[in-house]
Each structure stands twice: as structure tokens, then as C-alpha cells.
Amino acid sequence: MAMSEFYGDPMPEEQAIALIKKAFSNGVNFFDTADIYGYGDNEVLLGRAVASLVNSGVARENIIIASKCGIIRDKNDLTKRGTDNSYQYVKESCKKSLARLSSSVGYIDLYYLHRIAENGAQIEEAMRAMAELLAENKIKAVGLSEANPIIIANANKVLIHYTQGIHQLAAVQSEYSLMTRNVENNGVLAICRKLGITFVAYSPLSRALLTGKLESAEQLAKNDFRRSVPRFQGENFEKNKAIVKEIRKLAEKKGCSIAQIALAWVMHQPGVIPIPGTTKEANLLSNIAADEVKLSSEEILFLNKLNPAQGTRYSEAAMKIYGFEGEL
Known part of the structure; x- marks a missing residue:
């Protein structure tokens, strides 16, 4: 994320790709992006880095790519935010993300709802869309970001239903660090451990x-x-x-x-994996x-x-x- 936006000016592309490749050569194979980071530029950047790795002989299956949809932004108002978890939005967002990531990526290993819209009212249709994306081999696993325990449990149940028991939620991502520990007390960590869902900690350095x-x-x-x-x-x-x-x-x-x-x-x-940037x-x-x-x-x-x-x-x-x- 920081390579493309939010923490000052974007990194020069050549330097960013070199850093991603350096990470991979030192054992890092899990890379996290989203459609809103740099208004899609971060997905393009990661796709080019993956293409460079694949062209050098790295097998695509040895690289894990996570991306997200669900947050709406406006280039004309950088502070504006909205959320959408509708069926059509999820399907269309995945199509656009795959185009930005390029054919070298080919599929998204872990696809998250970035934020929960309407207090979870769209979860069933979102999981139906995710189930179709799984069946189409456009994604390999499903996750949620910043969801409460009730929504996590419901989304997990619905995804299992729509995939006929083949898939459950693979990951839940929330902010977690020595400075941000609310997931310990609000039931999120507990439900993830109960259901066997990996917890991915973003901003582990606050x-x-x-x-x-x-x-x-x-x-x-x-x-x-x-x-x-x-x-x-x-x-x-x-x-x-x-x-x-x-x-x-x-x-x-x-x-x-x-x-x-x-x-x-x-x-x-x-059961916690940190993703420091x-x-x-x-x-x-x-x-x-x-x-x-x-x-x-x-x-x-x-x-x-x-x-x-x-x-x-x-x-x-x-x-x-x-x-x-x-x-x-």
C-alpha cells in the first residue's frame, strides 16, 4: 500500500518492484494489495513485480497474492469513503483487479471484502459472488477485513453453503498491534480461532x-x-x-x-500472521x-x-x- 499512496509520494516503480523482488528472495511470498490503493495503481505495480518474478523462473503458485474490494473512493475528493458489498460490485471489482494485476498473476489467491457495507446486510449476496469467483477459478480463497464476530460467523456459514462445503472463510484481516488490541476483546480473534480462520494483522507496527x-x-x-x-x-x-x-x-x-x-x-x-509494510x-x-x-x-x-x-x-x-x- 505505502508504495503507491497514503504515506507521502508513491515510490518510483523500478525501486518498488526491486523491493518486492528483494522480499521474495528473502523468503516473503505473501503480498497484500487492494483496488483502492493508489486507485488501482498498487495492483498494477504488484502485477508487474510478479511478472518479473515469473519471467525469471519463479513458479506463480509459489507467490500468494491478496487483494480486496468493498471500499468506494472518489478521485475528486480524497477524503470521501463509501462501502459496497453487492453481488454485482464484487464480481465487477474482481474483473477489474485481475485486469490490473495482469495475466502474469492470472488469479487472486485470497480475495477480501475490504470493509463491511450496511452492517452486513449484503453479506449473503457478496458470498454468492465469491462462491462464483471460486468456481470460475478467478480467486482461490475468501476473506473479510474489519468484520465483527457475528458477520464473520454468518459469512462463513453462507460461503460454506454456496460452495457446497468446499470452502469456508480462509482469513480475516484487521488492524492488530501493541497499539491496537480491540480484536482481543470484541470476539474477533476468538471466532477466528473457533472456526479455524487465519487472522491477518495489518499495521502491526501501528x-x-x-x-x-x-x-x-x-x-x-x-x-x-x-x-x-x-x-x-x-x-x-x-x-x-x-x-x-x-x-x-x-x-x-x-x-x-x-x-x-x-x-x-x-x-x-x-493463529496470527502480521503483514508489515x-x-x-x-x-x-x-x-x-x-x-x-x-x-x-x-x-x-x-x-x-x-x-x-x-x-x-x-x-x-x-x-x-x-x-x-x-x-x-
Whole structure:
């Protein structure tokens, strides 16, 4: 995502493709995109990176591509957001995503509803569309992003029905980190574990808060969306930096980075896969190395007892559009 939008200017394509290939050569084979990232440019970028890998002899089946549909954006109003999970929208969105990803990708390994529309009222028709996409071999698995436990359970049941028991939900993606832990208390992690659904944690570094490298919002580009996020503003930001200072103590003790501690904590959670993003090779390699950081039960307890983050993870308007009012 960050390669194409939201965190300042897009990366030059050649550099972005080189970084994706570097990730693959270092053992990363799961790449996450969406139709709204850069208004589709991110899918085009990833498709070109996959084409380069395939042309170099990498088997397509060794690369896992996740994409998403369900959020509506307006190029004329960058702050505008809407949601749509209708049957026709899901089918058409997948067609467009596959075109952007190109024939080198060919199919989407994991296709998510990016956000839930109308409090789940369109879930049945969305799963019917997903079932057809599965039967057409356009996608290989289905996921939801930022769904509540009731919707997860219902979508899972409906997908099983429409695929005659062949497919259930493969993944649920939500924000999860030491700064964002609501899925522990709202039943999302519990229902995923109960139903055997993999939980994919996005923003496991809380949009770089958990790197210890952000001291001021002035470090952010003028077009960086984090400037609009309450968690990065004023007193909230100062309190969140105090949390990071506590993590730094443990990182120094273990001889690793703050980010590696944060990622190790996420990977310690059963059934959870983190998907940290980056635009820098050094950060990529550091994130990969976090897999080698082992935390003791005492260290996990210390991290679990940290103060909760201050400020919401999106702007108030976005929180309401996406149905996150319970976090306000």
C-alpha cells in the first residue's frame, strides 16, 4: 500500500518492484494489495513485480497474492469513503483487479471484502459472488477485513453453503498491534480461532509508531494521511511515544529493534500472521529478522501490561463510515 499512496509520494516503480523482488528472495511470498490503493495503481505495480518474478523462473503458485474490494473512493475528493458489498460490485471489482494485476498473476489467491457495507446486510449476496469467483477459478480463497464476530460467523456459514462445503472463510484481516488490541476483546480473534480462520494483522507496527523513529508529526510528508489520524496528534502522540519508550527498554535488553519486539509480540499470538509494510530495504530485512526474536512469558506479560494507545486509529469521519463507532 505505502508504495503507491497514503504515506507521502508513491515510490518510483523500478525501486518498488526491486523491493518486492528483494522480499521474495528473502523468503516473503505473501503480498497484500487492494483496488483502492493508489486507485488501482498498487495492483498494477504488484502485477508487474510478479511478472518479473515469473519471467525469471519463479513458479506463480509459489507467490500468494491478496487483494480486496468493498471500499468506494472518489478521485475528486480524497477524503470521501463509501462501502459496497453487492453481488454485482464484487464480481465487477474482481474483473477489474485481475485486469490490473495482469495475466502474469492470472488469479487472486485470497480475495477480501475490504470493509463491511450496511452492517452486513449484503453479506449473503457478496458470498454468492465469491462462491462464483471460486468456481470460475478467478480467486482461490475468501476473506473479510474489519468484520465483527457475528458477520464473520454468518459469512462463513453462507460461503460454506454456496460452495457446497468446499470452502469456508480462509482469513480475516484487521488492524492488530501493541497499539491496537480491540480484536482481543470484541470476539474477533476468538471466532477466528473457533472456526479455524487465519487472522491477518495489518499495521502491526501501528503505522510506524512502534518503530521508535517518529518523534514529531512534522517528520511526515504533507500528503501523509497519518497527519489526520488522532493517534499522531498533540497529547495523544506524546502519550503514545511514552509507550514506545517502555518497549525500547526491552528492545535494548534483547539487542534488537523496537519494531522487532512489536512484530515478535504479534507473531507470538496463536493463529496470527502480521503483514508489515515498508518502502525501505533496511526495514524490510529488519522486519524479516523479527521472526528470530523470541519472547519469554515474562516479556509477553510486560508487553501485555503496557498502557493502551491514545487516540483513534483513523479520523473520526473514517471511523464512522467503516462502522468503528464502538472505538470512538
